[in-house]
Amino acid sequence: xxxxxxxxxxxxxxxxxxxxxxxxxxxxxxxxxxxxxxxxxxxxxxxxxxxxxxxxxxxxxxxxxxxxxxxxxxxxxxxxxxxxxxxxxxxxxxxxxxxxxxxxxxxxxxxxxxxxxxxxxxxxxxxxxxxxxxxxxxxxxxxxxxxxxxxxxxxxxxxxxxxxxxxxxxxxxxxxxxxxxxxxxxxxxxxxxxxxxxxxxxxxxxxxxxxxxxxxxxxxxxxxxxxxxxxxxxxxxxxxxxxxxxxxxxxxxxxxxx
Amino acid sequence: xxxxxxxxxxxxxxxxxxxxxxxxxxxxxxxxxxxxxxxxxxxxxxxxxxxxxxxxxxxxxxxxxxxxxxxxxxxxxxxxxxxxxxxxxxxxxxxxxxxxxxxxxxxxxxxxxxxxxxxxxxxxxxxxxxxxxxxxxxxxxxxxxxxxxxxxxxxxxxxxxxxxxxxxxxxxxxxxxxxxxxxxxxxxxxxxxxxxxxxxxxxxxxxxxxxxxxxxxxxxxxxxxxxxxxx
Amino acid sequence: xxxxxxxxxxxxxxxxxxxxxxxxxxxxxxxxxxxxxxxxxxxxxxxxxxxxxxxxxxxxxxxxxxxxxxxxxxxxxxxxxxxxxxxxxxxxxxxxxxxxxxxxxxxxxxxxxxxxxxxxxxxxxxxxxxxxxxxxxxxxxxxxxxxxxxxxxxxxxxxxxxxxxxxxxxxxxxxxxxxxxxxxxxxxxxxxxxxxxxxxxxxxxxxxxxxxxxxxxxxxxxxx
Numbered sequence: 001x002x003x004x005x006x007x008x009x010x011x012x013x014x015x016x017x018x019x020x021x022x023x024x025x026x027x028x029x030x031x032x033x034x035x036x037x038x039x040x041x042x043x044x045x046x047x048x049x050x051x052x053x054x055x056x057x058x059x060x061x062x063x064x065x066x067x068x069x070x071x072x073x074x075x076x077x078x079x080x081x082x083x084x085x086x087x088x089x090x091x092x093x094x095x096x097x098x099x100x101x102x103x104x105x106x107x108x109x110x111x112x113x114x115x116x117x118x119x120x121x122x123x124x125x126x127x128x129x130x131x132x133x134x135x136x137x138x139x140x141x142x143x144x145x146x147x148x149x150x151x152x153x154x155x156x157x158x159x160x161x162x163x164x165x166x167x168x169x170x171x172x173x174x175x176x177x178x179x180x181x182x183x184x185x186x187x188x189x190x191x192x193x194x195x196x197x198x199x200x201x202x203x204x205x206x207x208x209x210x211x212x213x214x215x216x217x218x219x220x221x222x223x224x225x226x227x228x229x230x231x232x233x234x235x236x237x238x239x240x241x242x243x244x245x246x247x248x249x250x251x252x253x254x255x256x257x258x
Numbered sequence: 259x260x261x262x263x264x265x266x267x268x269x270x271x272x273x274x275x276x277x278x279x280x281x282x283x284x285x286x287x288x289x290x291x292x293x294x295x296x297x298x299x300x301x302x303x304x305x306x307x308x309x310x311x312x313x314x315x316x317x318x319x320x321x322x323x324x325x326x327x328x329x330x331x332x333x334x335x336x337x338x339x340x341x342x343x344x345x346x347x348x349x350x351x352x353x354x355x356x357x358x359x360x361x362x363x364x365x366x367x368x369x370x371x372x373x374x375x376x377x378x379x380x381x382x383x384x385x386x387x388x389x390x391x392x393x394x395x396x397x398x399x400x401x402x403x404x405x406x407x408x409x410x411x412x413x414x415x416x417x418x419x420x421x422x423x424x425x426x427x428x429x430x431x432x433x434x435x436x437x438x439x440x441x442x443x444x445x446x447x448x449x450x451x452x453x454x455x456x457x458x459x460x461x462x463x464x465x466x467x468x469x470x471x472x473x474x475x476x477x478x479x480x481x482x483x484x485x486x487x488x489x
Numbered sequence: 490x491x492x493x494x495x496x497x498x499x500x501x502x503x504x505x506x507x508x509x510x511x512x513x514x515x516x517x518x519x520x521x522x523x524x525x526x527x528x529x530x531x532x533x534x535x536x537x538x539x540x541x542x543x544x545x546x547x548x549x550x551x552x553x554x555x556x557x558x559x560x561x562x563x564x565x566x567x568x569x570x571x572x573x574x575x576x577x578x579x580x581x582x583x584x585x586x587x588x589x590x591x592x593x594x595x596x597x598x599x600x601x602x603x604x605x606x607x608x609x610x611x612x613x614x615x616x617x618x619x620x621x622x623x624x625x626x627x628x629x630x631x632x633x634x635x636x637x638x639x640x641x642x643x644x645x646x647x648x649x650x651x652x653x654x655x656x657x658x659x660x661x662x663x664x665x666x667x668x669x670x671x672x673x674x675x676x677x678x679x680x681x682x683x684x685x686x687x688x689x690x691x692x693x694x695x696x697x698x699x700x701x702x703x704x705x706x707x708x709x710x711x712x713x
Contacts, residue, residue, distance in 0.1 A: 086580035094571030112499035113579040395647040419664035
């Protein structure tokens with residue numbers, strides 16, 4: 001897969017250790033650890049504001065960590081961010097599509113930005129993969145959310161990424177869209193790539209993932225590797241009240257009023 | 259972190275205050291009264307105006323250099339030094355502009371002269387203000403520091419161009435009003451007073467920047483502690 | 490190197506295609522420019538002596554302020570609609586994005602500036618169809634865009650972008666404004682290289698310095 005630099009675990013698609021990130025006074029991520037091998041997928045659960053999006057965006061190199069190491073496909077996020085960007089695909093809350101261009105024009109633009117050869121055929125193929133060929137010639141502005149999401153997924157897959165990062169991809173998708181999502185994730189994994197999916201859909205996440213991780217207030221509060229982990233257990237972990245605040249010595253005490 | 263230098267900083271402030279008192283005496287008692295052409299008593303403001311303008315420029319140079327180091331080396335300390343310099347420099351420039359106007363009006367019948375120094379002073383004052391404002395509008399403190407550093411560096415890069423353009427423009431348009439600072443030869447006591455004022459302002463600059471830098475450092479430490487406790 | 494050029498051209502082509510289709514920025518900037526020209530038209534008595542004196546200044550004030558509007562839009566739109574992230578996620582150096590944005594902003598500004606020629610002719614009897622003026626316009630516009638594109642990227646991430654861009658931008662490009670006004674005076678007064686050359690070289694030197702500086706600083710500005 002990758003040939004470079006790091007001595008530690010070059011076969012890991014994602015290797016995150018001790019990741020911490022704060023925005024001003026708010027600690028968004030605290031000491032997060034996560035490892036994912038190629039061909040595997042991880043479901044990320046957590047309440048709103050738990051840090052799921054921050055974690056995903058850190059993996060995309062859009063956010064720089066304050067502390068800890070983040071390695072994707074063996075590349076370090078601080079010194080080799082550009083290499084990471086060439087091997088990751090991202091589907092976030094915003095479609096990253098230009099409203100006044102057509103899906104076809106959007107994908108051709110991104111194909112050029114990613115330096116992909118045979119852009120014309122590649123784009124047609126990608127559009128067909130997500131079932132968007134029929135509206136590929138209409139402006140994105142007039143498409144429904146579900147249609148836009150499909151094109152956004154096509155955009156993320158255009159350059160055959162090694163790691164696919166999805167942030168609540170189920171939003172706006174109808175049944176057909178959800179099936180497409182499942183098919184895409186499965187195909188991506190079969191191709192030897194990895195998927196990280198932050199989601200509120202616990203069943204959806206568990207169905208598509210080998211690993212699951214629950215974030216709460218920036219911390220990992222539960223990890224499970226078994227695909228048969230019960231939905232109830234995850235729900236419980238997600239809904240559990242935020243942890244008591246630790247004192248400076250590291251002991252947990254009931255949270256003092258702030 | 260800051261407590262070791264606190265004694266030195268307090269000493270500096272003390273020295274600065276002392277020098278300032280001596281300077282006031284020199285300006286108002288020691289220096290001879292100026293001629294009619296220079297505004298008589300009002301001319302004494304010259305001893306505030308020139309050092310303020312000069313120290314403003316020095317502040318800018320310090321801020322610009324610190325900004326370059328901050329962007330390339332990423333040490334927080336450099337950002338604090340640049341920030342402190344910018345704050346102190348803004349005050350110096352404001353004093354320079356105000357004193358310049360107060361002096362110019364009775365002597366040249368205009369509130370402001372767009373000579374080279376005037377233009378440069380005003381432009382750098384604006385850059386400093388932009389520097390401080392961009393920090394407050396930034397979504398995070400880190401971005402604000404980086405953006406401010408870029409502003410300072412751009413200002414510094416533009417200085418030689420502003421100087422040249424203002425100089426050529428002045429040659430084309432205005433009757434060459436020798437700016438308030440170009441006085442030909444200064445008599446002994448006036449020269450001494452000016453030099454002493456320069457020294458006073460320089461020490462004041464160093465003392466204030468040192469103090470403010472330390473203050474910013476303490477504020478950052480508090481923020482970090484807050485974060486650690488909360489996690 | 491080819492990656493840089495390819496991406497910069499891709500960004501430029503994308504911006505131009507969008508602009509050709511929506512004409513959003515172009516029409517807003519042109520409308521504003523015409524309004525500014527008209528306001529000056531009311532404010533000044535356009536007698537030949539007055540126009541000779543203040544004409545160049547008016548032209549450049551109009552160009553600068555419309556430029557500010559255009560430059561703000563180039564990033565504000567991308568940022569508000571989220572597409573800026575799409576650009577940042579691509580494995581391209583930030584300098585390429587800067588180059589593409591710089592090119593599209595400059596193109597739109599130049600187009601608007603040229604379209605103002607007839608407006609100034611009608612309102613002020615000011616004939617701008619002059620080769621030296623054209624050269625100065627190109628050089629100065631590149632200078633405005635070189636600095637403005639960078640500061641627009643900053644301003645786009647704040648709540649006060651209409652205020653912040655001019656505040657940051659104007660002191661820096663002051664030399665270009667001075668140079669542009671002075672050389673325009675000379676050019677419209679009939680001077681050739683002897684009157685205009687010095688200023689033209691000056692502006693071009695400014696452009697080169699700030700193109701390099703902005704390209705370098707762009708990465709720092711966009712970093713989250």
